[in-house]
Amino acid sequence: MNVADLTFLALCLPFLGALAAPLLTRLFGHNAAWVLALIPVAIFAHFTGFSADIARGGTVTGGYAWVPSFNVSFSWLVDGLSLTFILLISGIGALIVLYAGGYLKGHPHQGRFFSFLLMFMGSMLGLVASDSFLMLFVFWEMTSITSFLLIGFDHQREAARRAAFQALVVTGGGGLFLLAGLIVLWNITGVTQFSGLASLGPVVKASPLYLAALILVLGGAFTKSAQFPFHFWLPNAMEAPTPVSAYLHSATMVKAGVYLLMRLNPVLGGTTEWQIILPVFGAATLLIGALLAVRQTDLKLMLAYTTMSSLGLLVMLTGFGAPYAIEAAVLYLVAHSLFKGALFMVAGIIDHETGTRDVTRLGGLRSAMPLTFAIAMAAAISMGGLPPFFGFLAKEEVYAALSAFGPRSITFAALVIIGNALMFAVAFGVALMPFVGKPVATPKHAHEAPLLLWLGPGLLALAGLAAAFLSGTVHALISSPMASAIAGEARTVTMSLEPHLGVPLALSALTVVVGIGFYLGLARLRAGIAAVLTAIGWGPDRGFDQAIRGLVRLSFVVTRRLQNGRLDTYMTATFVMVAVVLLVPPFLFGELARPPIFPSIPLHEFAIMAIAVIGLVAVLLAKDRLTAIVSLGIQGFSVAVIFLLYGAPDLAFTQFMIETLAVVILALVMTRLRLSPSDHRPLRQTLPDAAIALACGLGAALLLLTVTEGPFNTALTDFFNQYSKTIAHGGNVVNVIIVDFRGTDTLGEIAVVMIAGLAVLSLVRLRAGSMRRIADNDPEAEEAGR
Amino acid sequence: MKSLIFRTAAPLIVGVMLLFSVFVLLRGHNEPGGGFIGGLIAVAALSIYGIAFGVETVRRAIVFHPLAISGAGLLLATLSGLLSMVFHVPFMSGLWAYPVILGEEIPLSSVMTFDIGVYLVVVGAVTSIALSLEERGED
Numbered sequence: 001m002n003v004a005d006l007t008f009l010a011l012c013l014p015f016l017g018a019l020a021a022p023l024l025t026r027l028f029g030h031n032a033a034w035v036l037a038l039i040p041v042a043i044f045a046h047f048t049g050f051s052a053d054i055a056r057g058g059t060v061t062g063g064y065a066w067v068p069s070f071n072v073s074f075s076w077l078v079d080g081l082s083l084t085f086i087l088l089i090s091g092i093g094a095l096i097v098l099y100a101g102g103y104l105k106g107h108p109h110q111g112r113f114f115s116f117l118l119m120f121m122g123s124m125l126g127l128v129a130s131d132s133f134l135m136l137f138v139f140w141e142m143t144s145i146t147s148f149l150l151i152g153f154d155h156q157r158e159a160a161r162r163a164a165f166q167a168l169v170v171t172g173g174g175g176l177f178l179l180a181g182l183i184v185l186w187n188i189t190g191v192t193q194f195s196g197l198a199s200l201g202p203v204v205k206a207s208p209l210y211l212a213a214l215i216l217v218l219g220g221a222f223t224k225s226a227q228f229p230f231h232f233w234l235p236n237a238m239e240a241p242t243p244v245s246a247y248l249h250s251a252t253m254v255k256a257g258v259y260l261l262m263r264l265n266p267v268l269g270g271t272t273e274w275q276i277i278l279p280v281f282g283a284a285t286l287l288i289g290a291l292l293a294v295r296q297t298d299l300k301l302m303l304a305y306t307t308m309s310s311l312g313l314l315v316m317l318t319g320f321g322a323p324y325a326i327e328a329a330v331l332y333l334v335a336h337s338l339f340k341g342a343l344f345m346v347a348g349i350i351d352h353e354t355g356t357r358d359v360t361r362l363g364g365l366r367s368a369m370p371l372t373f374a375i376a377m378a379a380a381i382s383m384g385g386l387p388p389f390f391g392f393l394a395k396e397e398v399y400a401a402l403s404a405f406g407p408r409s410i411t412f413a414a415l416v417i418i419g420n421a422l423m424f425a426v427a428f429g430v431a432l433m434p435f436v437g438k439p440v441a442t443p444k445h446a447h448e449a450p451l452l453l454w455l456g457p458g459l460l461a462l463a464g465l466a467a468a469f470l471s472g473t474v475h476a477l478i479s480s481p482m483a484s485a486i487a488g489e490a491r492t493v494t495m496s497l498e499p500h501l502g503v504p505l506a507l508s509a510l511t512v513v514v515g516i517g518f519y520l521g522l523a524r525l526r527a528g529i530a531a532v533l534t535a536i537g538w539g540p541d542r543g544f545d546q547a548i549r550g551l552v553r554l555s556f557v558v559t560r561r562l563q564n565g566r567l568d569t570y571m572t573a574t575f576v577m578v579a580v581v582l583l584v585p586p587f588l589f590g591e592l593a594r595p596p597i598f599p600s601i602p603l604h605e606f607a608i609m610a611i612a613v614i615g616l617v618a619v620l621l622a623k624d625r626l627t628a629i630v631s632l633g634i635q636g637f638s639v640a641v642i643f644l645l646y647g648a649p650d651l652a653f654t655q656f657m658i659e660t661l662a663v664v665i666l667a668l669v670m671t672r673l674r675l676s677p678s679d680h681r682p683l684r685q686t687l688p689d690a691a692i693a694l695a696c697g698l699g700a701a702l703l704l705l706t707v708t709e710g711p712f713n714t715a716l717t718d719f720f721n722q723y724s725k726t727i728a729h730g731g732n733v734v735n736v737i738i739v740d741f742r743g744t745d746t747l748g749e750i751a752v753v754m755i756a757g758l759a760v761l762s763l764v765r766l767r768a769g770s771m772r773r774i775a776d777n778d779p780e781a782e783e784a785g786r
Numbered sequence: 787m788k789s790l791i792f793r794t795a796a797p798l799i800v801g802v803m804l805l806f807s808v809f810v811l812l813r814g815h816n817e818p819g820g821g822f823i824g825g826l827i828a829v830a831a832l833s834i835y836g837i838a839f840g841v842e843t844v845r846r847a848i849v850f851h852p853l854a855i856s857g858a859g860l861l862l863a864t865l866s867g868l869l870s871m872v873f874h875v876p877f878m879s880g881l882w883a884y885p886v887i888l889g890e891e892i893p894l895s896s897v898m899t900f901d902i903g904v905y906l907v908v909v910g911a912v913t914s915i916a917l918s919l920e921e922r923g924e925d
Contacts, residue, residue, distance in 0.1 A: 649818035653810075657826035661912065664833050668919035728880055728897070731816035738820060739901045743878040746900075747863055750907040754856045757911030761853065764918045 004062035010046045014122030018115040025111030033101025040093035047086045077131035077195050080481025085128035088337050092251045093121045095456035100243040102452025120146035131193045133182040144171040151240040163236040170233045174223025181216030201267045225257025225311045228285040232541040235304045242348030250307045250340040258314045266488030278319020283415045285312025290422035295529040299347035299357040306423050310336045324401040327493045330483045331394035338464045342379035345457035355443030364439030368446040373435045378461035380431030384424040390467040393495045399504035424515025471496045582699025593705035612638035624677040633663045650734040796838035803831035811905050821901040825908025841921040852914035859906025866900040
């Protein structure tokens with residue numbers, strides 16, 4: 001096996017694991033986690049092998065043709081950016097699998113949970129490894145779908161179902177924007193792979209479609225990365241079990257939007273639009289998220305809103321365009337994944353061991369859970385941006401990017417200081433408050449978490465510490481290659497723990513001071529923000545519900561209009577349409593047929609036509625419906641005879657059979673419908689029908705005349721006559737066409753015949769009372785019934 | 787239907803028609819005929835049988851559910867198409883074999899099995915429609 005095959009295998013491995021997970025869980029119980037964690041570990045090991053190459057500025061690409069005719073391939077691109085993401089996804093993924101083993105121990109559907117989790121892991125790996133646009137899109141939507149499954153894992157609670165649905169609608173809908181954006185990019189450049197796109201940045205930026213591409217791509221990125229005003233799904237997604245929140249909704253999936261922006265930075269970035277839209281939305285998200293976080297008392301919700309803030313900060317930095325901004329985004333992204341993943345898992349441990357996540361009902365846990373306390377503090381110190389953790393490096397780099405003098409930098413620096421100070425307060429609100437003070441009685445008696453639960457957060461917190469001390473190695477292997485990939489040019493990250501006096505350190509100190517102030521006044525701040533939000537009373541979350549309800553109501557009204565269940569309405573609409581299609585274009589484009597020249601027709605043919613006309617007259621004059629149906633058969637048989645006379649025995653043969661069966665079936669339908677034997681409608685109702693019938697007939701006649709006016713092209717006839725016997729060994733050209741030359745058509749047609757049979761059977765079996773079932777769909781009736 | 791003449795003649799007519807439908811199906815490749823037409827003749831025969839003796843009798847006579855017959859036909863047609871892929875020629879290419887049985891050379895082809903599939907689909911689907919419409923009083 002060569003490297004390309006191994007990489008392909010590594011990308012497929014999570015999906016194979018997802019298949020095996022339920023069985024393994026049945027065999028080993030929650031200890032299956034130890035086996036399943038080997039999958040992300042193997043992936044981590046495989047991709048670590050590329051890091052030396054990538055640190056030297058190389059990239060690893062590979063792939064297979066997928067749909068060559070559309071220039072679509074299954075191809076991957078591993079550079080500094082995707083490598084960092086892959087290592088985060090697989091590394092944290094391994095810890096999350098272990099954590100989930102402990103967290104859902106004894107859950108009847110733990111195997112299913114592992115399965116979903118691994119499927120998500122595979123989708124996320126595919127997303128960041130994709131080189132081809134289409135592959136990125138497919139994996140992007142797969143992360144939305146697997147996230148839907150994971151959020152709704154506890155599907156018996158309505159809140160979980162609603163959150164899952166909301167996340168799917170928002171992120172899946174955003175995915176469609178992304179698809180449109182990628183198609184626009186493809187139209188501009190003619191390239192379908194990111195590796196070919198990087199050098200085409202100037203072409204894209206000069207294109208008149210640039211803004212369209214930018215807005216569409218941002219539509220995808222902002223929904224996925226929960227930017228204001230699309231943020232509301234993220235806090236609701238906390239309905240998911242905690243391993244999911246830690247993995248998808250802080251460390252990996254929500255960063256997919258940021259990843260996309262970073263990936264496209266060399267192509268779309270650097271323009272005025274980019275440097276206005278991204279920082280403005282990012283800073284707004286940062287501030288709003290931090291304020292909303294302070295308001296919450298649920299540990300997971302506090303963390304969820306700070307995640308939203310952090311994503312805002314990342315988006316802002318990606319678009320900021322100042323020196324060090326990209327580097328700051330890189331460091332912050334890595335640091336955030338480490339500390340936020342750990343904090344979420346700590347919140348899960350507290351919930352698991354005490355039975356509550358409400359910070360106001362927790363206290364004094366330090367003696368019962370010393371290890372968890374230590375882990376929580378380590379993560380919170382990193383989140384607060386204090387040395388000696390990696391978060392400190394990230395924060396210094398952020399302030400280095402913001403410390404230029406100018407109105408823009410000062411404004412954003414002020415916003416970031418407030419946001420960071422609020423996050424500082426929330427970090428210690430989560431990691432310190434439950435552990436200090438007087439012990440409070442909790443629903444469950446608190447005790448230290450088992451190994452499977454503390455191992456993951458512990459290692460992540462430790463990684464935050466180690467990364468800071470080994471910053472030289474981390475920068476060489478991770479930060480610098482990633483920053484270079486985002487910037488599209490070589491960048492070197494140098495930030496370390498060594499003291500470096502200057503503006504950034506001063507801003508950092510200011511943040512800490514303000515943050516301590518916020519922490520001490522957390523309760524008062526919470527009450528104040530809650531009061532403001534109550535006064536506003538409306539948010540995007542409620543707006544989402546209203547939009548969905550409006551959609552359901554609209555579709556109900558439309559359905560009731562279009563599908564009123566009356567056959568005569570459908571038939572009238574169909575035939576009016578037929579008449580319009582047949583009559584309007586010839587008059588509109590002046591392509592009316594010339595008056596036909598009647599050839600001399602032999603007497604016997606003339607007689608047959610006369611019989612056909614007599615049949616039609618008989619239909620019109622018939623006293624009852626059965627007579628009319630049989631009379632219609634007269635016309636059909638006459639036409640069949642004409643086919644026979646003009647040398648089409650097969651056609652005539654079929655026509656005879658169809659006419660016979662049509663009469664039989666129509667007669668049966670008539671008896672079944674229990675109609676009155678004849679048509680009793682008054683003239684004013686039958687006349688419009690007659691007009692429509694005449695219009696259709698006239699249209700068909702005109703069409704036929706026009707068609708037969710031109711010379712007959714005999715190319716096909718000649719071909720079939722010449723080759724029917726020699727190629728297909730058949731003397732009957734019609735049959736040879738049906739079963740051989742155009743056999744695939746026939747296959748489709750007989751499938752249609754069978755489906756029609758199925759449809760008729762189900763229609764015939766349909767009981768009366770379908771009207772009641774339509775009423776059941778009425779949203780208003782449903783609401784009134786609640 | 788209670789006409790004695792009709793009920794006496796019906797089995798004979800139906801038998802001849804069914805036989806004829808198979809004849810039309812098999813000769814279709816060189817003379818007028820084929821799966822569609824043959825299938826329709828068979829449906830007409832079954833309809834007559836149903837009018838004469840009732841739907842239940844027809845259902846018993848054809849043993850399988852009409853849509854099962856239809857499905858089997860669709861499967862046969864699809865397999866006839868897929869067979870060509872085993873021989874590394876494009877989907878739906880006609881394959882021919884000329885085995886000699888009792889001194890007679892019999893041309894066999896995937897085209898013929900395909901046409902038999904068409905025949906079965908038409909027989910099944912249209913019979914299903916006709917029968918379900920006929921048994922109005924029963925359900």
